[in-house]
Amino acid sequence: MRLIASDIDGTILGHDGKISPRTIRAFRAAEDAGVEIVFVTGRPPRWLDPLREQIGHTGTVICSNGAVVYDLVSERVTSSHLLPLASILRAREIIKDLVPDAAFAVETLEGFQLEPGFLEPGTVDLLAKVTPAPLRETVTAKSEVVKFLAVTRDSTADAFLARVRPSVDRLLAVTHSAAATAMLEMGPHGINKAVTLAEYAASRGIEARDVVAFGDMPNDIEMLRWAGAGYAMASGHERARAATALHAPDFSDDGVAQVLEARLAGLAKA
Known part of the structure; x- marks a missing residue:
């Protein structure tokens, strides 16, 4: 596991706008272990405050279902795909x-x-x-x-x-x-979360097999299929769950955190 790619809404963020303390700890532990983290969302760049304020993420975010890549450090769009x-x-x-x-x-x-x-x-x-x-x-x-x-x-x-x-x-x-x-x-045709995530991973010298991804809705399907380990949330849409054999526990049970904790424990033993 070299890269974690996670959706936001319904995957780590609830309707109350909160990310659970356990999930925050899991992401920070992954970062401390040297695992790169990128969030991949349908949200626009201006709606990323939960990542800044709760997780303290300062890296790259793939926004608008892959159409925009945004750098939280410089607060600027680094690439985009526009619609005619x-x-x-x-x-x-x-x-x-x-x-x-x-x-x-x-x-x-x-x-x-x-x-x-x-x-x-x-x-x-x-x-x-x-x-x-x-x-x-x-x-x-x-x-x-x-x-x-x-x-x-x-x-x-x-x-x-x-x-x-x-x-x-x-x-x-x-x-x-x-x-x-x-x-x-x-x-745009030919652009989705998976396409832009693959480009981002390649720029870091990371292959799909080393990517762990999380998502819960139809706009996550391509990403879940592309990643070496794509986890659909058990609480997610039926089409997302059907797209991959790997399922994380429900969002309400801190499913992403549970998977990350187990994988980080495995890295520590390796």
């Missing part, structure tokens, strides 16, 4: 025809743009400060979009994905990671 505006607008038209109540948003390197209806009424979070407006009015070819999102209130994430993917897949890669919201995340 034409593909975004065409995908929006297709999805709107298929699911009329769908609402849309884009994640850019500078921030977030969303349309009316994307947020549920009464939502109070960081996005509530963004003024909704049609994407045709707010997004241009210079907007540096790294993720396109669509949400519906009248479906599940899996059903929404099944309805939309056949028609949109030629334009954008489609996945989802929200456990309780029917929200789709679309990015």
Whole structure:
């Protein structure tokens, strides 16, 4: 084990925004043992405070499902893969025809743009400060979009994905990671967590067989399959669990910490 690659939400971070003390200790013990750590998430760079404040991570984070690589030390984007505006607008038209109540948003390197209806009424979070407006009015070819999102209130994430993917897949890669919201995340074809993680590992001279990865949702599947030891959370999505023979205990049982503790004990005996 030379590199640990971990998803964040639902894997080490709960809905309360907390990482358990046991999990924090496990990551710090791995770092002390000389194991490199990289977090691989669907989150944008500006939502990485839990890593800084709770774990004290100061390394690299692969964000936006692989579309962005961010350095927490310099607080800058080191690489990115952008979406063509034409593909975004065409995908929006297709999805709107298929699911009329769908609402849309884009994640850019500078921030977030969303349309009316994307947020549920009464939502109070960081996005509530963004003024909704049609994407045709707010997004241009210079907007540096790294993720396109669509949400519906009248479906599940899996059903929404099944309805939309056949028609949109030629334009954008489609996945989802929200456990309780029917929200789709679309990015550049050929880019996902596994692709960017593989590039990062290669730059460190680390092979897939020396990578231990953790994830819980469909957007983690490629990463779990690529890593030498890819652990799906027992509390995760059924498709993530089916993607790998290795399962970490439930998130609520500090599953990632349990696996890391056992692997670090094995390293100590070697």
